[in-house]
Amino acid sequence: MPRPRKAGDPETWPDACGRCAEHYQxxxxxxxxxxxxxxxxxxxxxxxxxxxxxxxxxxxxxxxxxxxxxxxxxxxNIDCIGCGNEDELHSGNRCWACILATTVDRVLSPPHNQAPSPALQAIARALKSMKRANSGLTWIQQPHVTAFLQQLAAEPVITHARLDELPASRTREYVRGLLVEHNALPRRDELSARFNDWAEQALERITSPSHRDIIRRYIRWHHQRRMNQMDEVTHGTFLRAKQSVTVAIDLLNWLTERGTELEEVNQAHLDRWQAEGPTTRGIASRFLDWATKTSLIDPSLKLQPHRRGTSPRMDPARQTEIVHSLSHTTGMNPRDRAAAVLVMVFGQQVSDIVQLTWDNVTVTEELVTITFGTVEIALTSPLDEPWRELAATPTHDQTAAHPNSNWVFRGGVPGRHLQASTLTQRLSTVFSSRAARLGTLHELTKLAPVAIIAEALGYSPATIERHATDSSANYAQYIASTALARYKP
Known part of the structure; x- marks a missing residue:
């Protein structure tokens, strides 16, 4: 992305530029x-x-x-003395690509003249082949990145297990992503691996050995088993699993403080524990359901379920204002605008939006369509403008992180899409994505039957039915008017 320009200053620089006609030095x-x-x-x-x-x-x-x-x-002077190509020069009459190649060889050289590992060779080739060499040079010259890569260069063999032993950092995970994306390491489900690491640390917070064994079984036979059966663990599944285990540990530690084992718990214990804490303690119902199925507690024991459906929703006037702004603004990143349109106008979830690939997007002269599962959503002018801009200026192959990426919303980890939480945070500068989505669905249920909305937006009919009930939508008049129109002579 080009560097943003400051406002011109005619008083300091009276002569206008011959290209842009603005007043800069x-x-x-x-x-x-x-x-x-x-x-x-x-x-x-x-x-x-x-x-x-x-x-x-x-x-x-x-x-x-x-x-x-x-x-x-x-x-x-744009003639590089290193490669002989025409290009922007960095220093010493050498282009950015040549300087990057020299830097990569220096940083990734193993000590004692050892041969570099195949994994390091893969990273080196990827970095040297970057079309945006200045980005690669800026990244590798950061002191913490240089130090990490030099540490990795001393490793005779690089594996996921060896990387896991190194201190956790964004650089470690970025380099891991590079290794996976360039076939130097096998692909693995990173969220599942992160949950496993987190779970081991969570077990240390349990004060009773017997309760620690119960939570270990709960993690292994409920959460990890479920994750192993999934093609890919979603961020929502990852967060819900952490939350469920955290609340379960809270409950068991509370019982331990009162000298009570889980097998001895009664309804009075549960009522008191839930009354003393936040409403999120109701999430422990997930753990108690598992404990019931495994015959650890009396099946009659229950908690008040965690309240849902209390999130605020955006009012129609604010929705109209934001949609109008999205149609005319030029100060918002095109990808953020593209995502905002899908949330504000079509009530799509951010977790689904970030998983879109360019195979899901069709751009023609007349129309732009986005496919969610089997559902096609049509974008007409001016809502299609950010999508047309993205399609016209692809940049996915400029760095080593995404050489063959097909993600519309590429993430900071090589080869991966943007995290839903990251996009939600970016959109929060303009609106709450959850409030906007709920507001959109609330209003749409007043305009059409549940089945039509569910089919058009890719939601389950049960989900749209809940929003219809909440909005007190009455479809009798709609159905009657449709029938009269159909049979009108």
Whole structure:
């Protein structure tokens, strides 16, 4: 993404730039006039084929069209002495790609002249082949990244288990993602692995050995078993499992403080424990259901269920205001705008949006359609604009993190889509995605039957029925009017 420009300053820089006509500092004078720093940087990075047939950097202009140095008369050193290509130079008359390659070889060189491991060779090839070499160089030159890679270079063999032994950090997981994405490590379900690591630490919080054994069985035979049966553990499943185990540990530690084993618990214990704490203690019902099935407690024992459906929803006036803003704003990231449209207008869940690939998106001159499962949603103008902008400017292959990524919403981890929580946080600067989604569904249930809305938006009829009940929608008049229209002579 280009660096955002500051406002021009005619008083300090009275001469306007010959390219953008704005008042910035002039850094070079070319045949088409004085060129500001912004346009100078852009010129060095403009590539294409000149009218004369030259293929490479086109820093000049001929009749407003990009042109090579020979045709435009521009004086500019873009000849790399390392690779011989035309490119923006970094230092020592060498381009960014050559400097990146040299840096990668230096950082990833094993000690004592040992041969680099196949995994390190895979990372090296990936970094050197980046189209956006400046991003790779900026990343690898960070002190903590350099230190981690040098530590990894000393490893004779790199495996998931060995990475797990290193201190947890974002750099560790990013490098792991690179190794997986470039086939140097097998792909594994990272959320399942994260839950397993978390669970081992959670067990240490249990004060009773007997209760620790119960929670260990609960984790293994309920949560881990369920995760092992899934094609891919979702972020929601991961968070719910952590929450369920955390609340269960809270309950068992409370019983231990009162000298009570789980097998001895009665309804008075549960009522008191739940009354003393937050409403989220009702989530322990999940653990008690499992304990009942495994014959650990009396099946008649119950907790008050955790209250749901109390989240606020956005009012129609605010929805209209935001949708209008999304249709005209240029200050919002196109991907955030694209996601916001699906939430605000079609009530889609962020967890589903982040999993969209470009195979789910069809862009034609007339229409843009997004497919959720088997349901196609049509976007008409101006709601389709951010999606058209994304399709017209693909950038998924610019770095080593996403060389072949098909995700619309690429994440910070190589080869993975953006986390739903991250997108929710980004959208929160404009609106609450949950309140917006609930508000949209609430209003839509007033306009059409449950079955039609459920089919059109990809929801289950039961889910839409709950929103219809909440909005007190009455469809009798709709059905009657439809029937009259159908049989009207």
């Amino acid at each position: 002039i850094v070079v004078r070319w045949p088409d006039g004085g060129i500001c720093g912004y346009c100078y940087q852009q010129a060095k990075r403009t590539r294409g084929t000149c009218a004369c047939g030259h293929d490479g950097v086109l820093p000049g202009r001929v009749d407003t069209m990009p042109a090579c140095r020979k045709c435009s008369g521009v004086q500019l």
